[in-house]
Amino acid sequence: xxxxxxxxxxxxxxxxxxxxxxxxxxxxxxxxxxxxxxxxxxxxxxxxxxxxxxxxxxxxx
Amino acid sequence: xxxxxxxxxxxxxxxxxxxxxxxxxxxxxxxxxxxxxxxxxxxxxxxxxxxxxxxxxxxxxxxxxxxxxxxxxxxxxxxxxxxxxxxxxxxxxxxxxxxxxxxxxxxxxxxxxxxxxxxxxxxxxxxxxxxxxxxxxxxxxxxxxxxxxxxxxxxxxxxxxxxxxxxxxxxxxxxxxxxxxxxxxxxxxxxxxxxxxxxxxxxxxxxxxxxxxxxxxxxxxxxxxxxxxxxxxxxxxxxxxxxxxxxxxxxxxxxxxxxxxxxxxxxxxxxxxxxxxxxxxxxxxxxxxxxxxxxxxxxxxxxxxxxxxxx
Numbered sequence: 001x002x003x004x005x006x007x008x009x010x011x012x013x014x015x016x017x018x019x020x021x022x023x024x025x026x027x028x029x030x031x032x033x034x035x036x037x038x039x040x041x042x043x044x045x046x047x048x049x050x051x052x053x054x055x056x057x058x059x060x061x
Numbered sequence: 062x063x064x065x066x067x068x069x070x071x072x073x074x075x076x077x078x079x080x081x082x083x084x085x086x087x088x089x090x091x092x093x094x095x096x097x098x099x100x101x102x103x104x105x106x107x108x109x110x111x112x113x114x115x116x117x118x119x120x121x122x123x124x125x126x127x128x129x130x131x132x133x134x135x136x137x138x139x140x141x142x143x144x145x146x147x148x149x150x151x152x153x154x155x156x157x158x159x160x161x162x163x164x165x166x167x168x169x170x171x172x173x174x175x176x177x178x179x180x181x182x183x184x185x186x187x188x189x190x191x192x193x194x195x196x197x198x199x200x201x202x203x204x205x206x207x208x209x210x211x212x213x214x215x216x217x218x219x220x221x222x223x224x225x226x227x228x229x230x231x232x233x234x235x236x237x238x239x240x241x242x243x244x245x246x247x248x249x250x251x252x253x254x255x256x257x258x259x260x261x262x263x264x265x266x267x268x269x270x271x272x273x274x275x276x277x278x279x280x281x282x283x284x285x286x287x288x289x290x291x292x293x294x295x296x297x298x299x300x301x302x303x304x305x306x307x308x309x310x311x312x313x314x315x316x317x318x319x320x321x322x323x324x325x326x327x328x329x330x331x332x333x334x335x336x337x338x339x340x341x342x343x344x345x346x347x348x349x350x351x352x353x354x355x356x357x358x359x360x361x362x363x364x365x366x367x368x369x370x371x372x
Contacts, residue, residue, distance in 0.1 A: 032085040
């Protein structure tokens, strides 16, 4: 908002602005969480196959 | 700490800027990785020595859940003990006292991992091991951390049971039951815990006193602590040989347990005898260091013995 008697201030963005370091850490955390979730999906899939047993692949076509 | 800067709008939606600053490494530090590695190792021994064969993928899943559960308990311990950790030189660089992780983040992290580790263990392995893991986490966090640690000099004696449970949890994961041998493994770790931690407390007594933690050297004095260390070690040494005597382990284990047990008793006696000056500190440090090697050798021999007959 420009003042009545003085130079105009540059507009400041709304909300919190993160520094580069904070952005880097946030990205690292996001990648870590995504990796863990992906690993969990894989784990559940593999364990399901294991629990079904070897005959899961033996089915008449 | 790295230099970070944030520009703020003075509006109503200002976030808590202390949060969201941690890196994944800071969260991993919350899990107490060194404690986790010991838990995984002792659990592995319980897993391979269980009588029933378990599929390697299921075994891996069980070990992973036990490790994560132990880490979650460690994170919750750090959350509760952040005030003590800030005062003690040994722990003031931990993530919460050093400001890298907020208490709220640590609590959420610990609770999430606790629930996930128990849930996944129950779904993918069996309910008994999940129940035992849940009890282990509860015992360590609520019974030891929140209650015993600040209220009694017997804190690590009773609370040490939590550190002893992993082989039994892994045994239950493999066999669906709790066997006599797994209870022996629990007993060995249980009676190893007091001489191990009291040796540490002997040369960290000032730290614990400053933090107000009633460790035995602080409440009963160093001499009584030395006496208790010797008594527990005299009980521990033959207990550690007992798997061989009961037929659960072979002669090789019996020899290793006897020789290392003699070493433990000798070092505990040196701690009992040497009460003043630098020699007393050195004796306590030697016992503390050897106690780690002692437990490792016992369990490593049991691990080898699961694959090599006669050991």
